[in-house]
Every structure is written in C-alpha cells, then in structure tokens.
Amino acid sequence: MRKGLTFLQGAALAAFMALPLPAMAAPHANTVIATVNGEDITLGHMIMARESLPDQYKQLPDDVLYNAILDQLIQQTALKQQLHGGMPHYVRLSVENEERALLAANVIENVMKSASDEDALRKAYEDKYSEGDGGDEFRAAHILVESEADALEIKEELDAGADFDILAKERSTGPSGPNGGDLGWFSRGRMVPEFEEAVLDLRAGEISAPVETQFGWHLILLNERRKTAAPSFEDVRAELSQELQNAAVEAHVSDLTAAAVIDRPEIDDLDPAILNDLSLVRN
DSSP: OOHHHHHHHHHHHHHHHHSOOOOOOOOOTTOEEEEETTEEEEHHHHHHHHHTSOHHHHTSOHHHHHHHHHHHHHHHHHHHGGGTTOOOHHHHHHHHHHHHHHHHHHHHHHHHHHHTOHHHHHHHHHHHSTTSEEEEEEEEEEEEESSHHHHHHHHHHHHTTOOHHHHHHHHOOSTTGGGTTEEEEEETTSSOHHHHHHHHTOOTTOBOOOEEETTEEEEEEEEEEEEEEOOOHHHHHHHHHHHHHHHHHHHHHHHHHHHSOOOOOOOTTOOGGGGGOTHHHHO
16 A cells, blocks of 8 residues: 555545534434334333322432333333233223323413513503502401201390300300400401402401301491401412412403313213213223
8 A cells, every 4th residue: 555545545545534523412302212013102201100100209319210210111102012902991080081181281371471471461460569568467257056046036136235255255156256266367268258248248246147157146236347458469470470360360360261162962861970980891
C-alpha cells in the first residue's frame, strides 16, 4: 500500500475523531423500555402506571419503583398475550368506562385552566370585595329541638319573656345547648342554607320563628352583626380560583348536556338492583 494513501486515511480518521459526538436523544414518552414477544413497553406506559399508584408506593426510592413497575408491566404483558388479542366483554366495558372518564377529566381540566387566569381572578376579587370589606359576620345562638311542636312551644315561652340562654341549656338537643346555644361568629356559607336565610332576615336581638333544617327545628337568636375587613388578593387567590373553576365546569357541563341529543328509553321491568349482577357482563 502506498504511504501517501495511508497518511490520508489516518488524517481523515483523526479529523473524524476530533469532531463532537452527536447528542443522544433524551428519553421521551415513546422510548421503548422493554419488549415482550415483540410488543413494546414504553416510558409513557411506565409513567402512567406510576401515576395510578397509591401515594404510599410513590414514596419508594426511584430505582426500586422503576424496576417494580417495569417487572409488573412485563408480567402483565406476557399474561394478557395468552388471550391472543381477544378481550373479555367485562374488560372491554371497563376500558370504555375508563377512557370515557379520562377524556372527560381532560376536558374539565382545560375548562378549569381557562376559567381562572390572572385577569379573571382579579375581576372576581374586585367584584366580591368592591365595597372594601369582607362581608358580614354574625354572632348567633340557637335552640335545636326535634319537632315543630316543641319549637312553637318554646317560641311562646320566649315571646312571653323567658330567658333564651336558660331555655337553650334546658331544652336544646344540639351540642351548643350547654353553652346557651352560642354558635360564636360565622360568615356566609358556614351554615346550611335554611339556617343562613333565617339569620339574614333577623336584626340584632331578634328571635326567628321555627326554622327546619336537616338537623331538626331551630329557634335562632341573632346577637350581633358586623363587617369584616377585606382580605388581600393573595389570601383569597386559591379560594377565588376554586370558585371560578367550579362555576365554569358547572356551566360547561350544563350547556353540553342541554345541547346534546339524549335518549333515555323506558325499559320495562328494569330493577335498579340489577347493577349488582356482575354475571351479566362476565358471561
């Protein structure tokens, strides 16, 4: 071999070795981690498998969890290949339900994100606290009894001049009874709607007519009402965001179902208890 050619080949190799090596592609969701009889298990499969784990398992060391998830996916893949592409009916139904739920959750997530951007949050804050205060707080007491008849009887005694504190201690069945029915200070939204509506109609020192709630019958004494200072924007950011997101999701779902063509045919002899019969989908 001629020396000149040998020199050129050596120079070319040296020049190639001096070039920077191309960067290896970073792992991505479609990176194949393992194959089982030609079927791929990707990094994406592993990420989603980890996401579905209970929180206590996510606390395991990363390497331990990585190997455990990969082993599980390999074993599951080998096992499901025994069906040779078939899918039992109950499994197909479960997959369809899971797909439906995940896609619906994705839409809800997008609605929530668009509903609570910075401008929307600032506007919600201004609308809610435009008067410079945080709304009303109330200090009230109540007497809770089981029947309307009992409540009316006690109301007559109160109208005749009986002491509310004493009657609450003697007659109220609620946990606040021993304290004269005192509920302390509370703001709007803290009490059940029927109770709150009665409080809003009272002036300080007034006692309500009997009010029925899920807990029984109440006689409510409003002791005092006051204005609270408006919170800072940052203090209520999370609360406002949640309110905007909930309202947006509720409106979006309502609009979608109102516009959808929904048919719910009447089915004769359909007992709701039939949902307990798993044999219908496993046979």
